[in-house]
Amino acid sequence: MKITGAQILLRSLKAEGVDTIFGYPGGAVIDIFDTLFREFSEDFRFILVRHEQAAVHAADGYARATGRPGICLVTSGPGGTNTVTGLATAYMDSIPVIVFTGQVPTPLIGNDAFQEADIVGITRPCTKHNYLVARTEDLARTIKEAFLIATTGRPGPILVDLPKDVVQKKAKYDYPDKIEVPTYKPNVKAHLPSVKRAAELIRQAERPVIYAGGGVITSGAHEKLYKLASMLNFPVTSTLMGLGCFPATHPLFLGMLGMHGTYRANMAIDNADLLLAVGARFDDRVTGRVEEFACHAKIIHIDIDPTSIQKNITVEVPIVSDAFDGLSKLIEELETKGRSSKADEKLKEWHSQLTVWRNQQRQRFDRTTEIIKPQFVIEKLYEFTKGEAIITTEVGQNQMWAAQYYLFDKPRTFLSSGGLGAMGYGFPAAIGAQVAYPDKIVIDIAGDGSIQMNIQELATVVQYKLNVKIAILNNGYLGMVRQWQERFYDQVYAHTDITVAPDFVKLAEAYGAVGLRATKTSEVEDVIKIALKTEGPVMIDFVVDREEGVYPMVPAGAPLKEMILV
Amino acid sequence: MENRKVISALVENRPGVLARVAGMFSGRSFNIDSLNVAPTMNPEFSRMTIVTHGNEAIFEQIIKQLRKLINIAKVQDLTRGDYVDRELVLIKVKASSVKRAEALRIVEIFRARIVDVAQDNLTIEVTGSQGKIEAILELLSSLGILEVIRTGTVAIPRGRKGLKAGDSSD
Secondary structure: OEEEHHHHHHHHHHHOOOOEEEEOOOHHHHHHHHHHHHHOOOOOEEEEOOOHHHHHHHHHHHHHHHOOOEEEEEOOOHHHHOOHHHHHHHHHOOOOEEEEEEEOOHHHOOOOOOOOOOHHHHHHHHOOEEEEOOOHHHHHHHHHHHHHHHHOOOOOOEEEEEEHHHHHOEEEOOOOOOOOOOOOOOOOOOOHHHHHHHHHHHHHOOOEEEEEOHHHHHOOOHHHHHHHHHHHOOOEEEOOOOOOOOOOOOOOEEEEOOOOOOHHHHHHHHHOOEEEEEOOOOOHHHHOOHHHOOOOOEEEEEEOOHHHOOOOOOOOEEEEOOHHHHHHHHHHHHHHOOOOHHHHHHHHHHHHHHHHHHHHOOOOOOOOOOOEOHHHHHHHHHHHOOOOOEEEEOOOHHHHHHHHHOOOOOOOOEEOOOOOOOOOOHHHHHHHHHHHOOOOOEEEEEEOOHHHHOHHHHHHHHHOOOOEEEEEEEOOEOHHHHHHHHHHOOOOOOOOEOOOOOOHHHHHHHHOOEEEEEOOHHHHHHHHHHHHHOOOOEEEEEEEOOOOOOOOEOOOOOOOOOOEOO | OOEEEEEEEEEEOOOOHHHHHHHHHHHOOOOOOEEEEEEOOOOOEEEEEEEEEEOHHHHHHHHHHHHHOOOEEEEEEHHHOOEEEEEEEEEEEEOOHHHHHHHHHHHHHOOOEEEEEOOOEEEEEEEEOHHHHHHHHHHHHOOOEEEEEEOOOEEEEOOOOOOOOOOOOO
């Protein structure tokens, strides 16, 4: 029996175990929405966002929180172009997101038809792969391929463009259980001789540091990392993307490294004799000046993507594998033969040095003032959620303070646009995470700038009664840029003052959400308590110190040890 | 040190594959000196020969990035072994009656061919390695070159090493 392309699409999604779709209708996808509404409303939860960018960020938040691919359905032309930022975000952070876009009917493609855009051309550099489905018969296989490619190897976003006639025409439905894509063979298994070489370096290391990134979370290797670090007694630092891959409250955790990393993490990198990089890609925000990054260290690099290896930093032992396999094999190898007692003696000295650095610089802020310090807000959010919330962030100071002051003990609890740095990410990502985990507290830590980039989603959270809390650290500035202007541009605040802003409390109320405000330190605790007690969406306007900065800070292009501390 | 690199890629014969390759090069600021693409014996695949220059770190990235593209079946760095490369060039030169003899002599020396003759110009077809092409262009330039059209390099490994999808010589 033949069924329509729309039916094939939705049946295929069902076969893949999809339960939630984020999207926005339009002319080119009207048939899919019709079929979804009439025939599949029991099978999928559809979340109607208010802007397609938010649909992709929400699908991305869903994917980061669950580890399963996030699904989006939008229309042609502007529907597709509005997904570009979301796709680029997911691409940079290796998140499995699949975006289905409508397209004008195949006979009209290339004719500058109404709401036509060459979305496959536009998104080629910001997707792992993309497709234009030319025939209804190809639809099922293409969807199967899309899921395979999105979720395996180094994951990433896929876009599937669906011309209207392809969706309307009928074909036989035959969804393959398993497929082979002959030209796609990601390698996840570590090469044993390299593992042995790495183990030998680890056995001899006197001042080791494990530098862990998002790949540990992606491959579900956090327990392996825990095991390796605790059996070796090696300190661990993490990238922004890696937060939660190792318990932040654990004594071996040094905190985040890089531009806004902790003093001791950066000093440790600078003095280490061995760096074990796992699932991290030596991003410029991590390394500072590359020539001086970990310049006393031999480097072992475990990464699933061969292009990440030897790209920014030359390493002694490259291991192409996912973090899980690489760490598992290292553990086996080191269990067979452990470290020498001499190396372990030196390791003790290294730990005392790390303690000295910890005591020299803790992230500090003024706790005596009635002006609200943004860091204090985060500490209190941590305290009142017992560290168990899923935190999403926007981009800028809010993101860095969240990374520094909320302690993440578990993977998939810190969702942030790391690579692309897309303002407007946090709120829709919180929607995605909340839909995935309705019983969890989900908080978007936002700035007054970023929140306005997708603020229309207040309508979405109200419509679906989503229990999302938004904590705006409102300083009336595009704060991170202002901080750079303060430090490096003679305090000329070129176009970063955004004091002309809506009254966020009234705005929340206008949408039908609850709005709260704190203007003094003494009000912070109460406001958080009320927000957490209130069912449904709450937006909290924390009016914070306008000129508070994020420290430590390594100026762009400087070596890590050249931190500005206050 | 800037070196020349000849890369051979076996790619799926599908719409958009050339754009993926070209986009990867431009998006990552890699150089393309020439790029030739044509079908293979197997209609499902096309062959791309890409000539680029840079340093070893860049070459390593180029090859890895090419392998990362989904539609690419196989990537080979031909400059790592022995290979034959050829380029076909059509050259239109000024050839008044006075200069015509000299043009013909050069054609002879390089085993090139005259493929079109007009009142005051000749079109020469020449095939050869990069060195040969450069040499003939230099000699002909004294006559006055009106136009040069080049195919870009195509290349194949010497001996038994193949380039097909199943080969293990990768």
